[in-house]
Amino acid sequence: MKKYNWAILGCGWIAEIFASDLKTLDNAVLYAAASRNIDKANRFAKDFGFQKAFGSYEEMLKDENVDIVYIASPHSFHCEHTILSLKHKKAVLCEKAFAINSKEVEKMIKTSKEENAFLMEAFWTRLVPTFQKVLSIIESKELGGLKVVQSDFMFRAPYNEKSRLYDLNLGGGALLDIGIYPVFTALQTLGNPENVVANVIKSPTGSDQHIDVIFEYNEDRRAYLRAGFMNDAPNFSIFHFEKGTVQISREMNSPILVKTEEGIQELQEDDGPGFGYYFEAAHVMECLDNGCIESPILTNQFSLHLIQTLDEIRRKINVVYPNHD
Numbered sequence: 001m002k003k004y005n006w007a008i009l010g011c012g013w014i015a016e017i018f019a020s021d022l023k024t025l026d027n028a029v030l031y032a033a034a035s036r037n038i039d040k041a042n043r044f045a046k047d048f049g050f051q052k053a054f055g056s057y058e059e060m061l062k063d064e065n066v067d068i069v070y071i072a073s074p075h076s077f078h079c080e081h082t083i084l085s086l087k088h089k090k091a092v093l094c095e096k097a098f099a100i101n102s103k104e105v106e107k108m109i110k111t112s113k114e115e116n117a118f119l120m121e122a123f124w125t126r127l128v129p130t131f132q133k134v135l136s137i138i139e140s141k142e143l144g145g146l147k148v149v150q151s152d153f154m155f156r157a158p159y160n161e162k163s164r165l166y167d168l169n170l171g172g173g174a175l176l177d178i179g180i181y182p183v184f185t186a187l188q189t190l191g192n193p194e195n196v197v198a199n200v201i202k203s204p205t206g207s208d209q210h211i212d213v214i215f216e217y218n219e220d221r222r223a224y225l226r227a228g229f230m231n232d233a234p235n236f237s238i239f240h241f242e243k244g245t246v247q248i249s250r251e252m253n254s255p256i257l258v259k260t261e262e263g264i265q266e267l268q269e270d271d272g273p274g275f276g277y278y279f280e281a282a283h284v285m286e287c288l289d290n291g292c293i294e295s296p297i298l299t300n301q302f303s304l305h306l307i308q309t310l311d312e313i314r315r316k317i318n319v320v321y322p323n324h325d
């Protein structure tokens, strides 16, 4: 089994969770942690068992032994950090949102091709068995055609102008942070909409604190999507078919509820003991084993459609990221 040396770029909150899942993969070597601050990098490396710590991202990228870089900086730096990593011939798994807008994502994809270096958005839910099962139910047509998708992602994060979630310079706002998940769910299951309707409640910084989005498709198909920081919510995705409904929760390892005329059936997939990031990391290494520069499952073309849709929603709710649009 070929082993890969992983490096973390940006030792923040999600990097910690990702690193703890990475540890459980036999072919992943926890090689390097890079932070803008060497003390923070040293602490992170020690806490999670990385062999090396770097006090600069570029210094880490110059290390020839690094195979894969996991980019966990704020959205507004994803393009810069991805391109820098690809130019150092590193494979890249970059956190969502892939970048701040579609122009940046186009540049990232172009660089991946020019450098012949692997690139994938860290859209971990695509690789989680529960979501794969939903896709297989849709494909099988056992419940007839899919007509309506409802998907929510909300949690309470009180207004704080210093928080990444509210800072437009960092791409803060409900859309790129959590709204991306319901949008992803609709695009994966119903495809690209014919029309987008969107409403927003803005925070004092002008960021989107809450969004309501409707995707309109032909043949009266619809997606109703909500995201925001104003309140906690059960956060289900519900798929309404001609002959029943399928409901999944954002909680890992929750049963899939299938309701039909015959009653309610519970399906249980094994999403593993971790936080769910295991599957995307394993998939990256499988792609590299196969000599691919992109995933055949989570393609860069899909990631481009995703960010183009987010751009369109943003135009409708009139949210602008300074120095990026």
Ligand SMILES: NC(=O)c1ccc[n+]([C@@H]2O[C@H](COP(=O)([O-])OP(=O)(O)OC[C@H]3O[C@@H](n4cnc5c(N)ncnc54)[C@H](OP(=O)(O)O)[C@@H]3O)[C@@H](O)[C@H]2O)c1
Residues within 6 Å of the ligand: 009, 010, 011, 012, 013, 014, 015, 034, 035, 036, 037, 040, 072, 073, 074, 075, 077, 095, 096, 097, 122, 124, 164, 176, 177
């Ligand atoms: N997949 C998921 O489930 C999930 C969950 C949460 C977040 N995310 C994504 O992961 C990314 C990071 O989110 P997070 O919640 O981990 O954020 P965070 O805790 O603020 O961490 C971001 C890290 O980026 C680095 N960074 C580089 N330039 C920065 C700057 N100018 N300002 C602030 N930080 C800077 C910092 O690392 P150093 O100080 O070490 O350099 C910082 O710790 C976001 O794009 C977010 O959407 C994904």
